[in-house]
Amino acid sequence: MLIVQKYGGTSVGSLERIENVAKRVAKAKDEGNDLVVVVSAMSGETNKLIEYAHHFSKTPSKREMDILLSSGERVTASLLAIALQEMGYKAIALTGRRAGILTDDSHTYARIESIKTDVIKNELKKGNIVIVAGFQGINKDGDVTTLGRGGSDLSAVALAGALGADACEIYSDVDGVYTTDPRIEPRAKRLDKISYDEMLELSSLGAKVLQNRSVELAKKMGVKIIAKSSFSDGAGTVISKEDSSMEEVVVSGIALDKNQARVSLRDVVDRPGIAAEIFNILANEQINVDMIIQNASKEGMTNLGFTVPQSEIERAKKAIESFAHDYGSVDYDEDVCKVSIVGVGMKSHSGIAAKAFSVMAENRINIEMISTSEIKISMIISERFGELAVRVLHEAYELDK
């Protein structure tokens, strides 16, 4: 099998841990696999470099930041190759550029445009374990680019896709995807498998496990991801296309997102284009809007609610107040959170939403906003009831069983 493995910053956070990773890689090689191993920078290294840059400038040039930040992964990649060579394995370290990763020009948040796989394929043919510095590529001018936070996941998934790998194993300090955050509900259970779409919806849970862009790319390229821990030997969680067995599981997990603030516009004049106007203003200010809800109020008027990240609420207020016409009143609530129930089985089962609302009522938790998709029900509630809501929902859907 051809396997792409990716080890995150914590997994390569010290020389001893790099040694530990070398042993895992060696074991996979001994089992007869061809291996491409993508590594992050040692944990803390990237933050240190960012601090260095901020010593000189609050807004350092992104082009130069990419040269700076791409150095950390080169260190880990070369050290891991050296460790494997010392253990008697054939291994070669490649920078993002040498691994053929070509991106667009968006420094610090580049998108992978294509991958020239000939160098990697050639090294695999020679029997080498190929170690690739994650998080980086080059643009058409040959300048180094980086892929944004968590970009090494993206490197791994893109390489797995381009090489037609049998699996992309993403190693971190968490041994898979859970039904909810175990710090909130200790009875949370690791999922054996989950679909790409569920994973995307659970991303607020899974932020530490997998970066959203990588899941989207994996879905697009059909790459099977296995989220595993580099510190234990569990089977991890397989993230792949929906299959029939997945649909039997009605609810896969409960996610909690505390980084939410609510904006409610009341008595908005209901004419065509009004919503577009409002959200264009927010988009121009680069404010990320999450949930959007509109429902009719009295005649010719409508109520419009949406949520933004808490850190953006002040800017959102300014933007909304610049649009000081065509609505009756506005109110803001920063002390809210979003609880989401996620599951692909949901679409073929009725009553899931009803059960959620009943459970919330039984626990006297007021629901401020509701939004649903085919595989998700999200509720905006008061922030202080967030953990309680997760626990009662986790139990109601028997996720601990």
Added chain:
Amino acid sequence: MLIVQKYGGTSVGSLERIENVAKRVAKAKDEGNDLVVVVSAMSGETNKLIEYAHHFSKTPSKREMDILLSSGERVTASLLAIALQEMGYKAIALTGRRAGILTDDSHTYARIESIKTDVIKNELKKGNIVIVAGFQGINKDGDVTTLGRGGSDLSAVALAGALGADACEIYSDVDGVYTTDPRIEPRAKRLDKISYDEMLELSSLGAKVLQNRSVELAKKMGVKIIAKSSFSDGAGTVISKEDSSMEEVVVSGIALDKNQARVSLRDVVDRPGIAAEIFNILANEQINVDMIIQNASKEGMTNLGFTVPQSEIERAKKAIESFAHDYGSVDYDEDVCKVSIVGVGMKSHSGIAAKAFSVMAENRINIEMISTSEIKISMIISERFGELAVRVLHEAYELDK
């Protein structure tokens, strides 16, 4: 003027020092110069990375070492560019590869084969201060290579040569080249100028100032070097072609090299090819031979003496003893040092050697070996008299005047 500046590890050893370098660069720019600035890694950084590698292997792969070690200069280059941009200057950081530095395949000790200057020239034309990560290039496959210890000096000189720069300023923590080591002779004086050849002969003094390969390259390419301190504002020492004013100075400096061990072979059978045989054995063992002296003894026999670095004496003993024939006896002395008197004026003045020998005799310092070139007289003496010899010679040639 087009000036190439190079700042060594100590000069960029902290964020504050990088800021200080940015101010120097800005000043040179304000004076109307075009600038290419080559930087080393922050001091200690390269050693740290070497230690990391040695954690995994005593003999890490050189190819991987180059990926590892080239990361430090990228950090400094990008930080310096960011600092200059923040000060309102146009600046751009380039890796060795982007600066067009092409080398051979000798990882960790690569030779520069050519420099494609089009990117640098283009950035200069745009008004940019061009910051180049020193010490690194790429080979024809596109793999990163490094140029060996002190390789950033080499990067700077090669760039100055290729760009036809008016000067190559090498900044370190020393403000120039001295008549001798000021720690030995406090009356040592900074030289205003010195020829390439003298600088090469004084290299044991100047190790901290300039790497020998860079001086050789500067000589070959006719690059004027100015050795300066980044911590003060002195004029530094100009290292350039011999000019007539230089020849008026009979002796430029006194060098002391304590890393010497002497090997003397007595009563070697004097037949053609015998010296070649001996030194081939040493060369095969990669032992660096410094001074070599041969003189006739009794009929058909000769005495052969040479020096090697102290760290290589054990290997030299083994090699010599494997050649256990064709000579009478051998003795070794590890407690020796080499004192050298250097000056281009020497060749047009007689009596320089005689004065040296007299001074040594007056001070009862026994000379074990003598070797002379057109611009140098070297003497091997007992190690404990090294400093004394430097001081009395420094005075005898009135270098403190």
